[in-house]
Amino acid sequence: MSGPRAIAGALAVVVVALCATRSAHAALQIEITSGVRDPVPIAIVPFARAVPADGGLDVAEVVQHDLEGSGRFRALPRERMPATPTRADEIAAPLWKGAGSDYVVVGRVSAMESGQVAVDFDLVNTLTGARLATQRFVGAPGALRNAAHRVSDAIYQKILGVRGAFATRIAYVAVDGSPPAQHFQLIVADADGANQHLVLESRFPLMSPSWSPDGQWLAYVSFETKHSGVYVQLVRSGERRQVSARAGVNGAPEWSPDGRKLALTLGGSSGNPDIYILDLASQDLTRITDDPAIDTEPVWAPDGHSLYFTSDRAGSAQIYQIGAQPGARPKRITFGGSYNARPRVSPDGSQLAMVTLDNGAYRVAVQDLASGTVRVLSHGRLDESPSFAPNGATLIYAERDGERGALATVSIDGLTGLRLKAPQGEVREPAWGPFSP
Amino acid sequence: MRRVIVVLLVAASLALGACAHKRPKPAPPEAPDASAGAQGSGANTANAAAGADEEGAGPQAGLLATKVVYFDFDSSEIKGTGTDVVAAHAKYLTAHSNTRVRLEGHTDERGSREYNIGLGERRAQSVRRALLLQGAADAQISTVSYGEERPAVPGHDEAAWAKNRRVEIVYLTQPLAPKQ
Amino acid sequence: MQRASDRWVSIALSVLLHGALLAALVYGWLMFRQPPRPAPTLAIEATVVDARAVRGALRPPPQPAPPAAPAPTEPPQEPVGPPQPTPEERTRREQQRQQAEAAAAEERRAAEQKAAEQQAAQAKQAEEQRKAEERAAAQKRAAEERQRQADAQESSERLADLQRSLAAEERAKVARSGAALASWESQIAAKVTRAWLRPPTARPGIECVLNVTQVPGGEVTQVSIGECNGDQAVRESIEAAVYRASPLPPPPDPALFDRNLKINFKPD
Numbered sequence: 001m002s003g004p005r006a007i008a009g010a011l012a013v014v015v016v017a018l019c020a021t022r023s024a025h026a027a028l029q030i031e032i033t034s035g036v037r038d039p040v041p042i043a044i045v046p047f048a049r050a051v052p053a054d055g056g057l058d059v060a061e062v063v064q065h066d067l068e069g070s071g072r073f074r075a076l077p078r079e080r081m082p083a084t085p086t087r088a089d090e091i092a093a094p095l096w097k098g099a100g101s102d103y104v105v106v107g108r109v110s111a112m113e114s115g116q117v118a119v120d121f122d123l124v125n126t127l128t129g130a131r132l133a134t135q136r137f138v139g140a141p142g143a144l145r146n147a148a149h150r151v152s153d154a155i156y157q158k159i160l161g162v163r164g165a166f167a168t169r170i171a172y173v174a175v176d177g178s179p180p181a182q183h184f185q186l187i188v189a190d191a192d193g194a195n196q197h198l199v200l201e202s203r204f205p206l207m208s209p210s211w212s213p214d215g216q217w218l219a220y221v222s223f224e225t226k227h228s229g230v231y232v233q234l235v236r237s238g239e240r241r242q243v244s245a246r247a248g249v250n251g252a253p254e255w256s257p258d259g260r261k262l263a264l265t266l267g268g269s270s271g272n273p274d275i276y277i278l279d280l281a282s283q284d285l286t287r288i289t290d291d292p293a294i295d296t297e298p299v300w301a302p303d304g305h306s307l308y309f310t311s312d313r314a315g316s317a318q319i320y321q322i323g324a325q326p327g328a329r330p331k332r333i334t335f336g337g338s339y340n341a342r343p344r345v346s347p348d349g350s351q352l353a354m355v356t357l358d359n360g361a362y363r364v365a366v367q368d369l370a371s372g373t374v375r376v377l378s379h380g381r382l383d384e385s386p387s388f389a390p391n392g393a394t395l396i397y398a399e400r401d402g403e404r405g406a407l408a409t410v411s412i413d414g415l416t417g418l419r420l421k422a423p424q425g426e427v428r429e430p431a432w433g434p435f436s437p
Numbered sequence: 438m439r440r441v442i443v444v445l446l447v448a449a450s451l452a453l454g455a456c457a458h459k460r461p462k463p464a465p466p467e468a469p470d471a472s473a474g475a476q477g478s479g480a481n482t483a484n485a486a487a488g489a490d491e492e493g494a495g496p497q498a499g500l501l502a503t504k505v506v507y508f509d510f511d512s513s514e515i516k517g518t519g520t521d522v523v524a525a526h527a528k529y530l531t532a533h534s535n536t537r538v539r540l541e542g543h544t545d546e547r548g549s550r551e552y553n554i555g556l557g558e559r560r561a562q563s564v565r566r567a568l569l570l571q572g573a574a575d576a577q578i579s580t581v582s583y584g585e586e587r588p589a590v591p592g593h594d595e596a597a598w599a600k601n602r603r604v605e606i607v608y609l610t611q612p613l614a615p616k617q
Numbered sequence: 618m619q620r621a622s623d624r625w626v627s628i629a630l631s632v633l634l635h636g637a638l639l640a641a642l643v644y645g646w647l648m649f650r651q652p653p654r655p656a657p658t659l660a661i662e663a664t665v666v667d668a669r670a671v672r673g674a675l676r677p678p679p680q681p682a683p684p685a686a687p688a689p690t691e692p693p694q695e696p697v698g699p700p701q702p703t704p705e706e707r708t709r710r711e712q713q714r715q716q717a718e719a720a721a722a723e724e725r726r727a728a729e730q731k732a733a734e735q736q737a738a739q740a741k742q743a744e745e746q747r748k749a750e751e752r753a754a755a756q757k758r759a760a761e762e763r764q765r766q767a768d769a770q771e772s773s774e775r776l777a778d779l780q781r782s783l784a785a786e787e788r789a790k791v792a793r794s795g796a797a798l799a800s801w802e803s804q805i806a807a808k809v810t811r812a813w814l815r816p817p818t819a820r821p822g823i824e825c826v827l828n829v830t831q832v833p834g835g836e837v838t839q840v841s842i843g844e845c846n847g848d849q850a851v852r853e854s855i856e857a858a859v860y861r862a863s864p865l866p867p868p869p870d871p872a873l874f875d876r877n878l879k880i881n882f883k884p885d
Contacts, residue, residue, distance in 0.1 A: 030879070032810050032880060035813030036813065128856065161848045205583060267555075271558045
């Protein structure tokens with residue numbers, strides 16, 4: 001009886017054939033939905049020097065400090081570098097891959113006939129051997145450090161896709177001495193803490209520095225008259241103007257995105273702090289909140305149409321949003337926990353940084369405004385004053401390091417960065433300046 | 438990795454330290470004209486306005502020697518001995534209608550700074566209302582809030598914080614102008 | 618995860634597979650439902666015949682006709698003046714003749730009757746014999762029929778068993794390789810996930826496909842980016858992820874090794 005057997009055999013062959021075909025199509029489809037946010041391993045090889053034009057500056061060290069300080073990179077220590085190339089074609093990629101680096105940066109500083117200094121660098125991917133970037137920055141010898149920051153910006157952008165903010169500045173308050181005999185200073189420095197420049201010093205408290213959008217002015221609060229007053233000062237020249245010294249509280253100045261207005265807090269003689277908008281040119285004052293609660297710490301949304309602020313109208317400090325016109329009704333933004341204050345908005349308007357009470361500790365947190373998800377980014381007990389870098393990728397804030405206050409940075413996804421301390425006294429209230437034009 | 442961070446910290450500290458020494462000498466005290474331009478060096482020194490806000494010792498008899506009222510955390514309610522202290526000062530102010538005081542509100546260091554300015558102001562206003570209720574005149578009282586910026590006691594524990602949550606009653610030397 | 622187009626291909630192949638199985642089973646069922654004509658086993662080809670024909674066919678050998686009452690055929694002796702019978706003689710002869718005729722007729726009748734009876738009996742006998750034979754044949758046919766059916770049943774059952782066991786074996790093989798495949802895929806996914814340093818621009822909504830070639834041993838020899846809506850940083854990072862994960866883990870069953878992988882990056 002060959003018939004049935006033949007059929008069975010044919011059937012089996014068909015079945016096997018179809019299954020085999022199906023397997024071949026479905027083989028090895030792999031889906032990856034998450035990665036790790038670990039720092040990218042990178043090697044920044046010491047640049048070739050231009051003595052004496054480079055003034056002794058170790059450009060690679062500045063770049064390494066920038067990239068590691070962002071929290072997103074981990075640099076190969078110099079003693080573990082297998083070679084010291086200064087040009088892309090000198091790089092043996094597998095050697096560096098073997099040393100554990102995904103990328104290698106090499107470069108050269110050279111003096112030009114014009115008296116200027118040039119910084120050339122190459123960025124190479126050790127996994128593929130491909131050269132990702134080659135660039136040159138030229139400037140005065142005194143600006144070599146800034147050129148190094150621009151190298152860091154270029155590398156950061158190439159690898160992470162986000163504009164770097166290393167060639168920017170910060171403002172902060174430094175305090176020396178013990179109360180009541182304290183000494184206050186308002187300081188502007190590079191984002192890595194170098195090149196400090198004294199803007200103002202006083203025996204009375206200085207608070208709440210705020211950068212103008214063009215990076216030329218600082219607004220701040222000073223108690224030099226024994227009462228609070230809001231001032232604006234041109235950083236370059238020191239020229240300053242008092243813009244509000246009304247009775248009661250004058251505080252929390254914040255420049256509008258168009259640079260023409262200040263949002264600020266005024267308490268008046270009744271002592272009830274509310275949010276106002278002051279037009280700097282006309283000195284017109286527009287009242288935004290009118291409520292017996294404490295309404296303070298206004299900050300503009302990037303589109304300039306609304307403000308976020310702190311209010312305890314619900315019984316404890318929470319953050320609200322309100323249109324930047326009189327008669328607008330505020331909308332509550334924070335709902336988690338009993339204390340959320342001091343809002344700051346990311347440059348793209350999507351994230352809100354704040355100080356939150358987290359299990360008895362005051363910490364810096366970021367809330368995604370679309371989803372409401374809150375992530376606590378810092379880990380101290382008395383963290384405060386968060387400020388976004390202009391690329392939105394990093395936050396600087398003040399923390400208490402034991403007895404003394406220090407500044408710290410953290411990436412938006414929680415990778416810890418730099419810490420900036422004063423040799424004596426403490427530093428507080430950082431404000432991150434905008435991109436340099 | 439740890440070593441690198443330490444190296445960076447040291448480097449950063451050194452950087453800050455090195456720059457600190459470059460601080461220029463403070464400019465000579467200026468007249469209290471805050472809207473005037475400043476020197477081209479870019480550094481300014483802000484100085485206290487002379488005259489109108491000079492502090493004096495004020496009365497020292499009995500309860501009047503106490504010129505501080507303390508508060509509970511997150512509260513602007515006057516209680517306990519504070520009530521008596523305020524009553525004493527109210528009585529004095531009522532009796533000395535030219536005397537001026539400045540009420541300085543403070544908070545402990547916890548929480549955000551500008552919000553604490555508001556809390557300090559609330560405490561100062563609380564004392565002010567109590568004084569007004571008990572006979573003082575509105576013109577005799579000015580208020581200011583320092584928030585957490587001028588603690589009385591350094592320290593980062595409840596003992597220090599309790600001492601910093603206060604309103605200070607500061608007697609000013611310049612009396613009220615006589616009524617026209 | 619399969620993309621939409623792959624899912625349709627898999628569905629089509631699945632339908633094809635099931636269709637083939639179904640077709641084979643139906644065909645098999647059809648084939649064994651009607652047993653084939655059984656091969657002839659009787660010596661005699663039995664066909665239904667008419668009883669009358671049987672009689673005719675089985676006419677006993679003609680017995681000699683019973684001697685008919687001898688017709689007294691007198692020798693014609695009359696011409697001479699034989700003595701003319703007397704009327705009494707004539708009557709007597711007539712009577713005798715009649716009697717003889719009658720007897721003869723009687724005998725004839727009896728003989729015919731007997732013959733008929735014999736014929737009938739023989740016919741009957743033949744009939745019975747035929748019937749008996751027919752019955753026997755029918756019984757035999759029935760028996761054979763049952764035998765055939767039993768055989769057919771057995772063979773179709775055997776075929777079904779064979780099909781079932783073949784299918785089961787196939788399924789088991791597919792399941793084993795499917796499970797092993799899935800395990801291998803998840804091992805690769807885990808390693809690449811750990812190796813992917815995700816840049817800030819890898820946000821939900823980004824989807825990128827990498828076509829990866831590996832050699833036995835897992836070393837990645839080629840990576841090419843297919844459809845991808847991520848920026849340069851994303852593309853760099855996913856390529857780097859695969860290279861950093863190289864060599865990829867081997868499959869639990871070496872027979873499953875495939876040089877070509879498709880890795881889909883879809884950050885959440």
